[in-house]
Amino acid sequence: MKIEVLVKDDNREIQNSIISKIRDLINLKNLEPGEKLPSERMLSEKFEVSRSNIREAIQKLEFYGLLKSIPQSGTFVANIGIIALNGMIEDILRLKSPDFKSLVETRILLELKTVRLAALRRTEEDLKQMKATLEAYREKVRNGQDAVQEDLLFHLAIAKASGNSTMNTFMLKITPEIITNFAKYHVCDKNQAVLGIQEHTDIYNAIRAQDPSLAKQMMKQHFKELYKYCYSV
Template structure:
């Protein structure tokens, strides 16, 4: 476990070094807004990192909108001004790992809105995907088996049905850690599993019926346990 923590920390440190070096190139005007980043191999050699490490750091910058990939044109620095780029990169480097309460509050906000949107925007194909994920979860949970991945997939499918790419991306980031926490700290019995299965199905039914109010109400019932973590 200690070795894993060290690996994660080292990975974060390398990302921070790469982002800092890219920031230095921008501040020193070796790179300017709108410029294309040098070739991956060249930049990795210049920074003394692997291409995979460089790629992960650039993906992080892309997520925050500081660089953008263009087909047949490579990755370019966003055209938002040197001062803004410098300040935003500083903010990224200072980001702290969010506490569990903050993650839970954010998930409740995101998924409530995702479910509300899903109930009005979902396609027939998306309803089928949600139901398929629910079935996969139910089959394992009803037997008392570990169904973490299936539970995660169910909630991800709900987010996808919102047809809002930002909500979906954010849910992909925060949901796995929250679900993992519950699995480590709580083992549901069969009675609780039956209740969770029923709650999932009620959410699915409301989305299928295109009833946003009911979908949100059933989700709030499903989140009773989560709400405890948000109480002072």
Template sequence: MLDSSQDRKVYEGILLQLHEIIQEQNLRPGDKLPSERELSEQLGAGRSSVREALRALELLGLIETRRGEGTFLKHYRHNRLIDILGFFILRDTKTKKDLIEMRRMLELDAVRLACRRATDKHFDEMERILAIAEERVARGEVPAEEDYQFHRVICRSSRNSILHRIWTPLVEYSNSIRIESLSREGRASAALVEHRQIMEAIREGDVNVALERMKQHLENSKL
């Protein structure tokens, strides 16, 4: 399989390429993907490396190769592809640091805008998510999905569609970081308190307080 650093980069590139193709071209299971030659040219990699990476993707159940026809998209769960992408992307310490830094920038901008643009509908949704998260924490569960949904509502309440579209894949890639952070002793309960404080500051339209609370929350969430 792919052992060298260069081959791992090729593998990661193909994973990202596959994800972009699926998203941008709205491909469905059964649709044909670019050929080995096309991928080789797009990625600037040798065809043998591309072929080896495609074999690995086939083992993951994301694609299938039909002799004489080409490579085709198989039925897959979107979240599974995101998890696979995240696994490879976050193995690099610098990339992980950059991702966390970028998320901080986006979420602070989202909070700043939300203080002016959030509606009652957004706050009702935040309350609903927090209630579910509290029930899960009480049962000793990790409310990773609710954590994601809460931050997603804040981004949506900024009413900036580009910000939201950039934020979504960024945070999905870092799903493993979120789960690991929330699994720390007492972290899930503390995050709930912080979420409620952030929500109230946004509701009051207090930009400075909301920003300070979000900064502290993101700092506390670091591993």
């Protein structure tokens, strides 16, 4: 356990120092947006680190949309201006890894929106998939089995039906961490599971009936316990 953390932190430190150096380089050389960064080889030599490390750092900055790597051509600075670039890199360097509370808080926010959008935009195909996950959930609970996974898949189906790919991506990103933490802190119990069947069904029916505000209300009800838990920690 200790080792894992150490290694991660090490990587993070190296990466962050490389990112800082890249930022300094851009500032020093006054690289305008769209201009080409020195080649990966050049950078690895200049910073005295391996090219893999350079690539990792570039990939991270590419993830946040600050750089753009094009094969057989070079790595380019995004077209967002030098000031925004500096500000964002600063933020990225200082970014903390998310805590449980922030995850739950964000999940609730996202889901109250996706359920509303799903009610407005769901297709017949979406309904079919949601119904399938709902049935799977019901079956598991009826047999007294743990149904956290099915619960989760139902919520992901809603995110998909919302038709908003950004929110869908975000939900996919935070869901496993939520699950893991739920299991760790024993948030769910049997009572909630049985109660969950009715709540899920209510949400599903509201989405099918294309009633966004009812859907949102049902989701809010569904989150009632979680909400209290989140704000009591």
